[in-house]
Amino acid sequence: MARLTINGKTREVNADPSTPLLWVIRDTLGMTGTKFGCGAQLCGACTVLLDGVPVRSCGTSLSAAAGRKITTIEGVGATPAGKKVQQAWAELDVPQCGYCQSGQIMSATALLTTNPNPTDAEINGAMEGNICRCGTYPRIRAAIHKAAGTKGA
Amino acid sequence: MTALKNPSRRTFLKTGAALGGGLVIGVQLPQAFAKAAVTTSMPNAWIRIGSDNTVTILCARSEMGQGVVMALPTLVAEELEVDIKKIKVDFAPPGEVYINSMLGGQLTGGSTSVRDGYEKLRVAGAQARVMLVQAAADKWGVDAAKCKAANGMVTGPGGKKATYGQLAEAASKLTPPKEVQLKDPSQFRYVGKPLKRLDTAGKINGTAQFGIDVKLPGMLYAALAQCPVIGGKVVSYDAAKAKSMPGVRQVVQITDGVAVVADSWWQAKQARDTLNITWDEGPNKSLSTAAVYQGLSEAMAKTAAQIRQQGDVAQAMSGAAKKLEATYEMPFLSHSPMEPMNFTADVRSDSAMLIGSIQFQQMALGMAAAITGLKPEQITIKTTYLGGGFGRRIDLDYMAQAVEISKAIGKPVKLVWTREDDMTHDFYRPASLTNMSGGLDADGKPVALSLKMSSPSVTTRLFPQIVKDGVDPLMTEAILVPYDIANQSVGTVIHDTGLRVGYLRSVSHALNVFANESFIDEMAAAAGKDPYQFRRSLLDKQPRFRNVLDIAADKAGWGKPLPAGRARGIALMEGYETYMAQVAEVSVEGGAVKVHRVVIAVDLGRMVNPNIVEQQLESNIVFGLTALLYGNITLKDGRVEQTNFNQFKLLRMPETPKIEMHIVKSTEKPGGIGEPGMALLPPAVANAVYALTGKRLRKMPFSLA
Numbered sequence: 001m002a003r004l005t006i007n008g009k010t011r012e013v014n015a016d017p018s019t020p021l022l023w024v025i026r027d028t029l030g031m032t033g034t035k036f037g038c039g040a041q042l043c044g045a046c047t048v049l050l051d052g053v054p055v056r057s058c059g060t061s062l063s064a065a066a067g068r069k070i071t072t073i074e075g076v077g078a079t080p081a082g083k084k085v086q087q088a089w090a091e092l093d094v095p096q097c098g099y100c101q102s103g104q105i106m107s108a109t110a111l112l113t114t115n116p117n118p119t120d121a122e123i124n125g126a127m128e129g130n131i132c133r134c135g136t137y138p139r140i141r142a143a144i145h146k147a148a149g150t151k152g153a
Numbered sequence: 154m155t156a157l158k159n160p161s162r163r164t165f166l167k168t169g170a171a172l173g174g175g176l177v178i179g180v181q182l183p184q185a186f187a188k189a190a191v192t193t194s195m196p197n198a199w200i201r202i203g204s205d206n207t208v209t210i211l212c213a214r215s216e217m218g219q220g221v222v223m224a225l226p227t228l229v230a231e232e233l234e235v236d237i238k239k240i241k242v243d244f245a246p247p248g249e250v251y252i253n254s255m256l257g258g259q260l261t262g263g264s265t266s267v268r269d270g271y272e273k274l275r276v277a278g279a280q281a282r283v284m285l286v287q288a289a290a291d292k293w294g295v296d297a298a299k300c301k302a303a304n305g306m307v308t309g310p311g312g313k314k315a316t317y318g319q320l321a322e323a324a325s326k327l328t329p330p331k332e333v334q335l336k337d338p339s340q341f342r343y344v345g346k347p348l349k350r351l352d353t354a355g356k357i358n359g360t361a362q363f364g365i366d367v368k369l370p371g372m373l374y375a376a377l378a379q380c381p382v383i384g385g386k387v388v389s390y391d392a393a394k395a396k397s398m399p400g401v402r403q404v405v406q407i408t409d410g411v412a413v414v415a416d417s418w419w420q421a422k423q424a425r426d427t428l429n430i431t432w433d434e435g436p437n438k439s440l441s442t443a444a445v446y447q448g449l450s451e452a453m454a455k456t457a458a459q460i461r462q463q464g465d466v467a468q469a470m471s472g473a474a475k476k477l478e479a480t481y482e483m484p485f486l487s488h489s490p491m492e493p494m495n496f497t498a499d500v501r502s503d504s505a506m507l508i509g510s511i512q513f514q515q516m517a518l519g520m521a522a523a524i525t526g527l528k529p530e531q532i533t534i535k536t537t538y539l540g541g542g543f544g545r546r547i548d549l550d551y552m553a554q555a556v557e558i559s560k561a562i563g564k565p566v567k568l569v570w571t572r573e574d575d576m577t578h579d580f581y582r583p584a585s586l587t588n589m590s591g592g593l594d595a596d597g598k599p600v601a602l603s604l605k606m607s608s609p610s611v612t613t614r615l616f617p618q619i620v621k622d623g624v625d626p627l628m629t630e631a632i633l634v635p636y637d638i639a640n641q642s643v644g645t646v647i648h649d650t651g652l653r654v655g656y657l658r659s660v661s662h663a664l665n666v667f668a669n670e671s672f673i674d675e676m677a678a679a680a681g682k683d684p685y686q687f688r689r690s691l692l693d694k695q696p697r698f699r700n701v702l703d704i705a706a707d708k709a710g711w712g713k714p715l716p717a718g719r720a721r722g723i724a725l726m727e728g729y730e731t732y733m734a735q736v737a738e739v740s741v742e743g744g745a746v747k748v749h750r751v752v753i754a755v756d757l758g759r760m761v762n763p764n765i766v767e768q769q770l771e772s773n774i775v776f777g778l779t780a781l782l783y784g785n786i787t788l789k790d791g792r793v794e795q796t797n798f799n800q801f802k803l804l805r806m807p808e809t810p811k812i813e814m815h816i817v818k819s820t821e822k823p824g825g826i827g828e829p830g831m832a833l834l835p836p837a838v839a840n841a842v843y844a845l846t847g848k849r850l851r852k853m854p855f856s857l858a
Contacts, residue, residue, distance in 0.1 A: 015417070016399065023419040027374065032366035033359020035540070037491050038572040042798040045491055073359035089357045093349050096768055097218030098356030099363060099491040099540030116760040125808040131798060133491050133541050135775025138811040139768075 007075025044130030213251035217542030232278030264825020364510030458623030458646025464640030469635030473592025492540020580655025597680030670836035709736035722841025773830025
């Protein structure tokens, strides 16, 4: 039995300690906002925050996440940066199919939490691990600038 | 895809009139409605109105990012006179009324959704409005002409008012009007306006439900081992280890492989990976990329099915002052939507509930009925949001697999593929070869153009009835140039390479536009002419082409100096009744092509939502850039060599160029916008690279090595 703190709530989980956090979140806890994309830490769709740091939950074991603060898309709006990011995403109508957007929002939130005024290069650096097959990148970039209150290139 | 049928206005209105016949066969109200205290009425198949004034509009196309979940209900809401911000949208079940009249099936593809629905859905909205007004007039005993509908309410003489919710039940019992007056576009409140999408909220807070998010009571999870060579079959297997692993409930063999069913997907997947399976790899076990292209090359020797035969190419070529020829090569591509294939099925002895991300509801129903032996009316099919589609989810192998597994175990099950399963078991965008030749007279004017293409045909497998005389209409899109060249010969040879193929975004436009727009650029260079002016001089009879070409050139600053190391390329096309030109600005850095800026001019006729049009243009540039930089599926020993995003790379944010869009104000009928743009970027970029380096890129993905 592992104890997880997700979005401020403590949850007891009965799963093999080596199970990727992604599948614990999705199947055991039934929180399906975090998405499965590649299972190999290549696409970023499964990004969650672990003590505020973006990690790929498909490559993070349950045991590695136990006892740490996990934030998912379901709870990110309760953080100041996450709320701003979601608002900017809505204002600019960022999503298309929407599947990768949870991961994009988690990465953007982590960026703005540590760097409130990122440059385009810093946005590139923080977001290049998140693939969007629909190609919402121009709007993601614009939305991060909007959330930060900065102007894009 | 091209329009397989061109519905006339008459057809539209006839379809429209057929809509109002009360409840449509196949429509089943979700349980939530059945249980709720509110009563729900359906004036027609597209609209549900609750006694609580909830207005739900049914969307009969699959939402995979392209915005139909917003655009199509907008058309209904415009005429229904309801507040678009307050409507709800549900995805339609399979039903005759929901058939896409351009494709002949309830299918999302071919950039047809708006083109098919533009009038039909407004008629549906107007019919329901007229019925609601009549219901109010009947209730009040007044002339319907004295009543007016607005914002979900009917008002009548003497300040009488009734909400749609109060009128819906009576309205749904009325005979639908045979003819309705549609608004003049000048009166549109919503159509043509850049409204925000209604699906955004759920897609930024994690609540939007995709196929992979479905959960049914008592549901188990499945992972499936498929033959590494597509088409291979199970000879025997040993599941002893898998069966001993935690959570594993059952191991079952189905048509496509061996499935492990467990309490969680991770357990199922871990156990699947331990299966020891002996495969009969089938006829493709030795297939290689080299063999594929050799086959395509040999097919070129066959007589082509002629698409255009105009003038006398041989004679014109013999008299030409300059002759040139070139071969263009396109690779297989995987669709790779971000949501891997998955499906949830609950097959019982007398019913089935099937839920997931699909693009072809009718085929789903037909396949499910065939597998289960149930009658279509015993099968419920629900479409969720699609985490990308791009044509992949027209083919429903993954649905059939889930249905087979559920049938075998007698329990609800969710089958989820890994990314590796997905990339190695796709229906791939066909590879192709195109031989082009052309002749110029002494003034540099083109006098002859010849095109011969060989490629596998998707349609031969999926819709063989529309392949006639060796011509697959979905292999010949944009194969005819708009340019005024007197002598032309254009033909195709269908060649099955062995690897299974499917429709991918822009379908054959991508193959043909690359060859045509690269070669016309080569002809301009051979003529010593500016590539923009050269094209323009051949478009006197093509005003819509010429207009977008002019706009793109002008906005891109064509002919104006650029910083050292940069150059521009231009390209032009028509696809899905949309006219488009692009100018790409590129450099070459470290031997790799870098695209800095793309200027798009597009004339797509009337638009439903310019915001979504812009999204789709951006999307197409990223998709096209992915294809030209990276897109390549290769084969070795019959196996697809790329298994994940480290090998089949997709564009990432730092590589995304600046995209500038110029949309022509037009009153022409609507064109499609979900697909054409990606076909046009590769030739624009290749032409820019030529302008910069003098090197022609004739093979995708581009390599300067």
